[in-house]
Amino acid sequence: MSxxxxxxxxxxxxxxxxxICEFAPESELSALLDQVAIAYEILKxxxxxLILVHGAGSFGHPQAVKYNLKSGWSSIRDxxxxxxxxxxxxxxxxxxxxxxxxxxERRDVPALTMSPIDYxxxxxxEETPTGEFLAMAARATRYLSLGFVPVLHGDAVLDQIxxxxxxxxxxxxxxxxxxxxxxxxxxxxxDVCGIYKCDPKVNAENxxxxxxxxxxxxxxxxxxxxxxxxxxxxxxxxGMQGKVKWAKRMVSHSQHxxxxxxxxxxxxxxxxxxxxxxxxxxxxxxxxxxKDSNLLNR
Ligand SMILES: Nc1ncnc2c1ncn2[C@@H]1O[C@H](COP(=O)(O)OP(=O)(O)OP(=O)(O)O)[C@@H](O)[C@H]1O
Ligand SMILES: C=C(C)CCOP(=O)(O)O
Numbered sequence: 001m002s003x004x005x006x007x008x009x010x011x012x013x014x015x016x017x018x019x020i021c022e023f024a025p026e027s028e029l030s031a032l033l034d035q036v037a038i039a040y041e042i043l044k045x046x047x048x049x050l051i052l053v054h055g056a057g058s059f060g061h062p063q064a065v066k067y068n069l070k071s072g073w074s075s076i077r078d079x080x081x082x083x084x085x086x087x088x089x090x091x092x093x094x095x096x097x098x099x100x101x102x103x104x105e106r107r108d109v110p111a112l113t114m115s116p117i118d119y120x121x122x123x124x125x126e127e128t129p130t131g132e133f134l135a136m137a138a139r140a141t142r143y144l145s146l147g148f149v150p151v152l153h154g155d156a157v158l159d160q161i162x163x164x165x166x167x168x169x170x171x172x173x174x175x176x177x178x179x180x181x182x183x184x185x186x187x188x189x190x191d192v193c194g195i196y197k198c199d200p201k202v203n204a205e206n207x208x209x210x211x212x213x214x215x216x217x218x219x220x221x222x223x224x225x226x227x228x229x230x231x232x233x234x235x236x237x238x239g240m241q242g243k244v245k246w247a248k249r250m251v252s253h254s255q256h257x258x259x260x261x262x263x264x265x266x267x268x269x270x271x272x273x274x275x276x277x278x279x280x281x282x283x284x285x286x287x288x289x290x291k292d293s294n295l296l297n298r
């Protein structure tokens with residue numbers, strides 16, 4: 001049976017989140033996209049399909065903070081600043097998205113951009129009912145049926161309550177899992193191997209990678225306290241804490257056997273996980289979310 005894998009290319013992997021509108025170093029971006037191209041070929045060869053979502057990184061988060069775009073403009077009398085900011089962030093996001101799809105196209109991946117702003121108008125950001133994402137899911141399905149790889153991204157979208165808001169790629173992944181039953185794995189590629197007891201960039205010692213999160217345990221709350229004090233870069237969508245929340249939701253709400261994995265760009269483990277490899281290396285380094293105690297096939 002054909003399965004769909006959704007891979008999110010995190011903003012921390014494709015951009016320099018400490019800067020503004022700066023891509024990750026050429027060699028790193030290249031290594032990541034080479035791997036995505038290989039994953040696409042392997043999945044296609046096995047009769048499976050790939051959807052890509054990318055984060056905004058330094059092409060979205062600092063701009064959203066500067067122009068206060070997550071809470072929108074509904075309560076603001078003079079919208080001039082918000083409109084300027086909204087137009088600016090959309091233009092930055094298009095630069096990022098264009099670079100990603102053109103790099104993929106150069107690697108023979110038939111990638112087609114789908115900007116969420118064109119398919120949905122949210123209703124109070126993350127509270128938006130799943131039905132509002134039907135047009136987006138239908139278009140992604142159509143592209144898949146023709147053999148394309150849809151490339152969505154975290155976006156600045158219009159919102160019926162706030163005027164506009166910021167919709168994370170993590171939420172887009174979640175909504176696609178609700179609407180496309182063939183999705184069996186969601187992979188978050190970022191710049192760390194997974195979830196640690198605390199941010200590995202802040203505390204490298206006495207830190208531990210959490211290899212398995214059985215959905216329903218309390219790791220999310222433990223992480224919340226640790227991260228909020230120490231956010232080192234602009235992130236309006238909750239950073240790693242947000243990712244944990246949406247990964248847990250997609251796994252626990254799924255009617256099928258869906259798992260979610262957070263792993264680091266460029267590693268062999270990332271390629272194995274993106275390609276649904278049946279047996280992972282015993283020393284694989286990643287965080288896996290599953291509904292039961294079974295830690296994939298290790
Ligand atoms: N407990 C933690 N474990 C692992 N990483 C953490 C933790 N707390 C904070 N982080 C930070 O989270 C970052 C990854 O989250 P981030 O939201 O930036 O991911 P992303 O998906 O790549 O980015 P974006 O949201 O822009 O798409 C890492 O760079 C790491 O420094
Ligand atoms: C900041 C913007 C515009 C989108 C955020 O998406 P994310 O980086 O996937 O969380």
